Amino acid sequence: MTTVAAPPALAQFEITQKFFFDAAHTLQREIEAEGSRRIHGHTYHAEVTLAGTPHADTGMVVDLGRVRLAIAELRPQLDHQLLDEVPGLGPATLENLAAFVWRGMESRLPQVVQVRVWREALGDGCTLRRSPQP
Template sequence: MLLTISQRFFFDAAHTLRREIEAEGSRRVHGHTYHAEVFLTGELDPATGMVLDLGLLRRALADVRARLDHHMLDEVPGLGIPTLENLCLFIAESMPDPLRQQVVRVRVWREAVGDSCVLECAQPA
């Protein structure tokens, strides 16, 4: 039986973005509060009663958060163009092994404006 656990975090960051619509404000340096949630799936360990100790997940996400929080996203190595889509990919790919193999979903959103993106990953083997 597979169970899914998740952990949320947030970060504040600035960026620029070249767009066709709402272009003027997007080209200027501006910032957002981003929220993210990472979902991991796995078997229940009968010895611990857990899929994974959430403390391990929180520690991994604290490392990811430190790479994003109060940074200029345009300058974050490995992120690429600072879109919600690329943030989802970056977060998933930044998870350490073996947690990365358990990631099944990453959601990034900006609560204030209602935007979000969801990355659906392949189910773990």
């Protein structure tokens, strides 16, 4: 098998995969409270970032097919669900959604370094990043 040339010293690659899900929820808020307390829905977008050094034989940090399989296992837990009822999510905030996606992906792919969740129609989002190692 042919090996791939090594990247520059100390280089780290990042790969990403995006997905979306449609879901409903309620939320107890002080501002914009009335509409948030009623069941309503959004299209959420998510992006998972994995980082590392490409394997010498494959040239890949991780096979994107593996990333898509992990997403395919996680996505049904959120897609077309009432998020208030998703075990382990907590209140359906962008922060909790990012953490939920992180936990679901990291258990399958420990190279996860970032998860971003956003609602395109509203222009808001949340990014959860792995803290730099000391």
